Amino acid sequence: MSASNEGYYLPEPSHWPIVGSIGIFLMLGGFANFLHGGSWIIMATGFAVVVYMLFGWFGMVINESQNGKYNAQVDMSFRWGMSWFIFSEVMFFAAFFGTLFYARIFSIPWLGGASNNVMTPELLWQGFEAVWPTNGPGNVGGDYEVMGAWGLPAINTLLLLSSGVTVTIAHWGLKEGNRTKLILGLWATVALGAAFLACQVLEYGEAYNHMNLTIESGMYGTTFFMLTGFHGLHVTLGATMLLVITLRAMKGHFTHENHFAFEAVAWYWHFVDVVWLGLFIFVYWLV
Amino acid sequence: MLASKSWRAGHTNAHWPLDSQTRIFALQLLNIGEITPVTRIKNLLGTLFGAVFAIASGDAAAYVFNMPKGVTDISRQVYGLHMMIFWISVVACIAVFAVMIYSIFMHRKDKGAVASTFHESTTVEVIWTTLPMLVLIAVAVPATATLLALEDTRNADLNIQVTGFQWKWRYTYLDEGIEFFSTLDAEHNKIRQVRSGLDPASVEHYLMEVDNPIVVPINQKIRFLITSNDVIHNWWVPALGWKQDAVPGFINDGWTELSEPGTYRGKCAELCGKDHGFMPIVLIAKTEADYATWVDEQKASAAAEANSADRVWDMADLMSKGEQVYNTSCAGCHQVSGAGLPGVFPAIAGSAFAMGDPSAHIDVVFNGATGTAMQAFGAQLSDVDLAAVITYERNAFGNDAGDMVQPATIKALR
Amino acid sequence: MSTATAAHDDHHDHGAPAGLMRWVYTTNHKDIGTLYLWFSFVMFMIGGSFAMVIRAELFMPGMQVVDPQFFNSMTTMHGLLMVFGAIMPAMVGLANWQIPLMIGAPDMALPRMNNWSFWILPFAGTMLLSTMFMEGGGPAFGWTFYAPLSTTFAPDSTDFFIFAIHMLGFSSIMGSINVIATVLNMRAPGMTLMKMPLFVWTWLITAFLLIAVMPVLAGAVTMMLTDRNFGTSFFSAAGGGDPVMFQHVFWFFGHPEVYIMILPAFGVVSQIIPTFARKPLFGYASMVYATASIAFLSFIVWAHHMFTVGMPVAGELYFMYATVMIAVPTAVKVFNWAATMWRGSMTFEPPMLWALAFVFLFTLGGFTGLMMGVAPSDMQYHDTYFIVAHFHYVLVTGALFGIIAAVYYWLPKWTGYYPDDRLSKLHFWWSAISVNVLFFPQHFLGLAGMPRRIPDYSLQFADWNMVSSIGGFAFGLGQVFFFFIIVKTIRGGEKATDECWEDAQGLEWTIASPAPYHTFVTPPEIK
Numbered sequence A: 001m002s003a004s005n006e007g008y009y010l011p012e013p014s015h016w017p018i019v020g021s022i023g024i025f026l027m028l029g030g031f032a033n034f035l036h037g038g039s040w041i042i043m044a045t046g047f048a049v050v051v052y053m054l055f056g057w058f059g060m061v062i063n064e065s066q067n068g069k070y071n072a073q074v075d076m077s078f079r080w081g082m083s084w085f086i087f088s089e090v091m092f093f094a095a096f097f098g099t100l101f102y103a104r105i106f107s108i109p110w111l112g113g114a115s116n117n118v119m120t121p122e123l124l125w126q127g128f129e130a131v132w133p134t135n136g137p138g139n140v141g142g143d144y145e146v147m148g149a150w151g152l153p154a155i156n157t158l159l160l161l162s163s164g165v166t167v168t169i170a171h172w173g174l175k176e177g178n179r180t181k182l183i184l185g186l187w188a189t190v191a192l193g194a195a196f197l198a199c200q201v202l203e204y205g206e207a208y209n210h211m212n213l214t215i216e217s218g219m220y221g222t223t224f225f226m227l228t229g230f231h232g233l234h235v236t237l238g239a240t241m242l243l244v245i246t247l248r249a250m251k252g253h254f255t256h257e258n259h260f261a262f263e264a265v266a267w268y269w270h271f272v273d274v275v276w277l278g279l280f281i282f283v284y285w286l287v
Numbered sequence B: 001m002l003a004s005k006s007w008r009a010g011h012t013n014a015h016w017p018l019d020s021q022t023r024i025f026a027l028q029l030l031n032i033g034e035i036t037p038v039t040r041i042k043n044l045l046g047t048l049f050g051a052v053f054a055i056a057s058g059d060a061a062a063y064v065f066n067m068p069k070g071v072t073d074i075s076r077q078v079y080g081l082h083m084m085i086f087w088i089s090v091v092a093c094i095a096v097f098a099v100m101i102y103s104i105f106m107h108r109k110d111k112g113a114v115a116s117t118f119h120e121s122t123t124v125e126v127i128w129t130t131l132p133m134l135v136l137i138a139v140a141v142p143a144t145a146t147l148l149a150l151e152d153t154r155n156a157d158l159n160i161q162v163t164g165f166q167w168k169w170r171y172t173y174l175d176e177g178i179e180f181f182s183t184l185d186a187e188h189n190k191i192r193q194v195r196s197g198l199d200p201a202s203v204e205h206y207l208m209e210v211d212n213p214i215v216v217p218i219n220q221k222i223r224f225l226i227t228s229n230d231v232i233h234n235w236w237v238p239a240l241g242w243k244q245d246a247v248p249g250f251i252n253d254g255w256t257e258l259s260e261p262g263t264y265r266g267k268c269a270e271l272c273g274k275d276h277g278f279m280p281i282v283l284i285a286k287t288e289a290d291y292a293t294w295v296d297e298q299k300a301s302a303a304a305e306a307n308s309a310d311r312v313w314d315m316a317d318l319m320s321k322g323e324q325v326y327n328t329s330c331a332g333c334h335q336v337s338g339a340g341l342p343g344v345f346p347a348i349a350g351s352a353f354a355m356g357d358p359s360a361h362i363d364v365v366f367n368g369a370t371g372t373a374m375q376a377f378g379a380q381l382s383d384v385d386l387a388a389v390i391t392y393e394r395n396a397f398g399n400d401a402g403d404m405v406q407p408a409t410i411k412a413l414r
Numbered sequence C: 001m002s003t004a005t006a007a008h009d010d011h012h013d014h015g016a017p018a019g020l021m022r023w024v025y026t027t028n029h030k031d032i033g034t035l036y037l038w039f040s041f042v043m044f045m046i047g048g049s050f051a052m053v054i055r056a057e058l059f060m061p062g063m064q065v066v067d068p069q070f071f072n073s074m075t076t077m078h079g080l081l082m083v084f085g086a087i088m089p090a091m092v093g094l095a096n097w098q099i100p101l102m103i104g105a106p107d108m109a110l111p112r113m114n115n116w117s118f119w120i121l122p123f124a125g126t127m128l129l130s131t132m133f134m135e136g137g138g139p140a141f142g143w144t145f146y147a148p149l150s151t152t153f154a155p156d157s158t159d160f161f162i163f164a165i166h167m168l169g170f171s172s173i174m175g176s177i178n179v180i181a182t183v184l185n186m187r188a189p190g191m192t193l194m195k196m197p198l199f200v201w202t203w204l205i206t207a208f209l210l211i212a213v214m215p216v217l218a219g220a221v222t223m224m225l226t227d228r229n230f231g232t233s234f235f236s237a238a239g240g241g242d243p244v245m246f247q248h249v250f251w252f253f254g255h256p257e258v259y260i261m262i263l264p265a266f267g268v269v270s271q272i273i274p275t276f277a278r279k280p281l282f283g284y285a286s287m288v289y290a291t292a293s294i295a296f297l298s299f300i301v302w303a304h305h306m307f308t309v310g311m312p313v314a315g316e317l318y319f320m321y322a323t324v325m326i327a328v329p330t331a332v333k334v335f336n337w338a339a340t341m342w343r344g345s346m347t348f349e350p351p352m353l354w355a356l357a358f359v360f361l362f363t364l365g366g367f368t369g370l371m372m373g374v375a376p377s378d379m380q381y382h383d384t385y386f387i388v389a390h391f392h393y394v395l396v397t398g399a400l401f402g403i404i405a406a407v408y409y410w411l412p413k414w415t416g417y418y419p420d421d422r423l424s425k426l427h428f429w430w431s432a433i434s435v436n437v438l439f440f441p442q443h444f445l446g447l448a449g450m451p452r453r454i455p456d457y458s459l460q461f462a463d464w465n466m467v468s469s470i471g472g473f474a475f476g477l478g479q480v481f482f483f484f485i486i487v488k489t490i491r492g493g494e495k496a497t498d499e500c501w502e503d504a505q506g507l508e509w510t511i512a513s514p515a516p517y518h519t520f521v522t523p524p525e526i527k
């Protein structure tokens, strides 16, 4: 607990939140509208407003930080904020991992007649063999090939794991006051993240074009693309944030004792990394 | 003005806490009849007092305030458990409330009470943590036994598949080869239309009557294999003591063994869309002999139905048969007027599709539209019914396709 | 509320800015708390009017008022608006106003984000309500939106509903992050965790629950979105998924959600009873542990909403045992409140009346919950009006009464005036009686076999439905009256002292009434 509240920075009224709300409203409302035949313009406008808001809001925060308005207690608030935000992300992924496990452990064996579902295949799905991976007793999406673990996915694992190392090297650089190490470490991390994404694009292309493995390939396709897809989105977000702090580091924004933004992004990056390990094991490897 | 007698006639249960005043009061609120405000209030009080008296007289309680005991072993066990936790709750409630009420009356400032300062006592806290725990264990033991019995569907004598559809039930007797649909009775269906102006009390068992009840023999262990064709429904006959969800793509089961012939009524108990409130269940238990007769009758009428597909039908017959089928099977969604519900169910009236290519029309009715509420009626209706309803759709509600679809055409598709 | 500029410790900050933009741009926890509370009241009125439509249709057998699809939509929107629009935002509003005051903090930890958490809500609410005007109507699949009724079989407007839920979830998560950061980081020196007022404790734990389960709800609606639009098979057996899986995901969120709605009310009652019994809260430490245990247990009991879906019997047994265990920590709370009153020196101002009604009626609702926790009996209770009675006792006479009690308790601090004593008592007695006329008969209806979510019913249910509807109209009217009491109090009345209530304990009673715009800029010292 803090020794004193004295001088806790209380920001002035701000217009950024309402801009953000309007942006989200337009983006999501526009998306729903687009799904039912509307134009994409509202959605895109909303997205642009959100991006504008993020630039404005974070720009303001960076400014305040550079002007020394934040004391140690404010820094602590940010740390709690970021940690709990990451926890919420963990729970979001937990929901999707939960569905994967539920399908593999419960629903698919039940469709094959396990436990109290003896009559299920007999009356509804004759001849269904409950083995993972599967596109279900309805052969939804047609025959497909299973994505192997030891090609691109293994390379991706290596890429992400090394990016975890490089971001740590950058952190050491920051702590030691070694700017070159910091900046090189960060650039390496950004590059590894980008390489990861490039590989994932290749992998998706392979799946769609040559393996008939699509998001519509029953439960296997569903969990495969939803889990890797959301992870990919998070990598994109993380890489963007890395890019921003790399540029900031080059501007000399971070000091030995004041570099919360750097740490926040690093935490986030590690979180993305750990999720990937879970994916690699349960989505690719142990199928 | 509705006579109180007619309301009574519709009651499923014979025991009533309230008299006809309630109904009269309703009509007054709706400004029917000329009654002064004073009388209104008197009637309202009458209603409330009636309730209090009925609660006080233990006899009525068993029927209208409480869960029915049901007619099976399981339902009686469930009832017993229900009463057991109920009384435990009552006792615990009285204990806690007594302490609070005593404090409220005795420890108040205006009576000069001076607050003491105690605010902790590990001993009492341990006691009142352990005590509920023990009570709960005592409840859990019989509850476990009942649950295990309730879920034990092994060794059934008769298997009936129950399939929920929006908004009707299909019963398939797996051992007898009988299959039929069960829908809300047509008369009830008319009454329940919005502002129909018809009196719910003019029929018996309002909303609890069907065209084809499910019939079972007594003294046999019957296993129900419950599933659904579209959304989740729930098959519930309170007298059996349980309900079971009907989940599309999975088979759930439940069982019962009845000892008395009788008619038991229930309802769909899972929100399943627009007409969830209107898919009742009527279960008739018959003696083994009567049941055998019923099975034979069913088989005979199915055969007769199949034969009528072979003759050529004329327009008038198709249209009148079609109207009947349409109103029972289709109007729930596409509406009696054929107008549909915009955004949910397409209109048939004036639909270019319904007046266009007959084979496309037949196809959508026969095979349904996958992934929508439009079911594959090929599996539900006979050749005659299908031919009739399609002809009807093409020529009713001002539609003017002018052509006919013959049962033989449908038969050829099978 | 024109008095806010009277702030005395005004050395480097200004008072409230003027005009509409004050409310839109504000970063002040008191302003934001006020916004939350008013928003919630508006939603309560709208959700309540939907309930009036339900009760009007159910007044008599036969279909008199609305069409069945619209009825389902009323039920659904009523549940959604009350849960996400009325109860939760009201609790957050109370947290915003009170937590900084109770722990001696100058504001919430992240004030700008605080503004954002609020200002997402009106947009989400608008999106949700707008579905009612779209083709095919609004959501009509219950507030629990079970698949596949909400996926394959739902109108296009459902996608707007999905995004509205996303926005509501985002707002709740940010709001909760703020609460946690504030409580963990902003306490005045000397305010150790075990000295925190119980309201702060319950909110800390609630915030944790929210951050843990709102993302899961977001996951559930995201799966709905992709099942509806992108061909995934989460909830379809043909592809290897399972409609019941939706229910598992939903209730993993949904069960903690009901404790999210009740824990802050527990906190409120734990503040009020000691004040008016003039005696410290009995068993403070065990109250904290009980709250934490309830929160923990809430994660492992979700499938008690699913006893009839056809789980294997081992699962049913486990969920039955776990569920009834929740009665133990809840029992501790109820007993502790009773013991706090015991040998106190009680008075019965409006906040105390509501808090007492809370304890009595919540306990009643808790016991019906316990009955439903017993799986074999729930086979009969499930999806009947018995359930409806249960959750209105815990939600209306629980959560809502807790909120009303809190408003009466802190209103003098917020506005500087006491609510009119006679009117408040009238409001209390009117509501306490009519709410029982409204919901008590629903127990009988449910036990006698009336399913929930139906627009029309068989004749044996006619009597009690009519009684219940009459109670409903009366209770609704009472809440319109509440609105006038609040407005009247804001505009004037008997001036409140700084302490507001005789011998009230806690930091919020050490500052002026009404609370200045900025408080505790210099942290208080806690012994």
Ligand code: HEA
Pocket: B088, B092, B096, B132, B133, B135, B136, C144, C258, C259, C261, C262, C304, C305, C306, C307, C323, C324, C326, C327, C328, C330, C331, C332, C334, C335, C362, C363, C364, C365, C366, C367, C368, C369, C370, C371, C372, C373, C374, C378, C381, C382, C383, C387, C390, C391, C394, C395, C398, C399
């Ligand atoms: C504030 C909200 C709230 C709260 C606090 C609770 C509290 C509890 N609820 Fe409730 N519940 C809901 C809101 C809530 N519920 C809602 C909204 C639904 C319906 C959702 C829907 O389907 O739409 C629901 C549905 C629901 C069901 C599903 C029923 C069904 O659909 O079939 C079940 C089943 O177990 C249940 C159980 C419980 C239990 C055991 C508690 C316990 O926490 C209660 C504990 C309290 C007590 C027991 C009383 C105090 C104790 C004592 C005085 C000590 C003495 C004790 C003993 C002797 C043991 N609830």
Ligand code: HEA
Pocket: C044, C045, C046, C047, C048, C049, C051, C052, C054, C055, C075, C076, C078, C079, C080, C082, C083, C087, C141, C142, C143, C144, C388, C392, C395, C396, C400, C438, C452, C453, C454, C472, C473, C474, C475, C476, C477, C479, C480
């Ligand atoms: C969270 C809190 C909450 C609150 C506060 C309420 C408050 C009320 N609820 Fe509701 N209710 C739910 C949560 C809540 N409910 C949920 C979660 C469901 C389940 C939904 C589902 O099945 O999916 C439900 C379902 C539900 C049903 C079952 C519907 C069905 O199964 O078909 C009914 C029926 O009586 C009902 C009634 C009421 C009434 C009369 C009130 C009253 O307390 C409301 C009083 C308030 C007002 C009336 C507003 C103020 C007055 C005006 C705006 C003026 C107009 C007034 C008059 C005309 C008199 N509610």
Ligand code: CUA
Pocket: B164, B167, B232, B233, B234, B268, B269, B270, B271, B272, B273, B275, B276, B277, B279
């Ligand atoms: Cu079928 Cu409800």
Ligand SMILES: [Cu+2]
Pocket: C254, C255, C258, C302, C304, C305
């Ligand atoms: Cu629950």
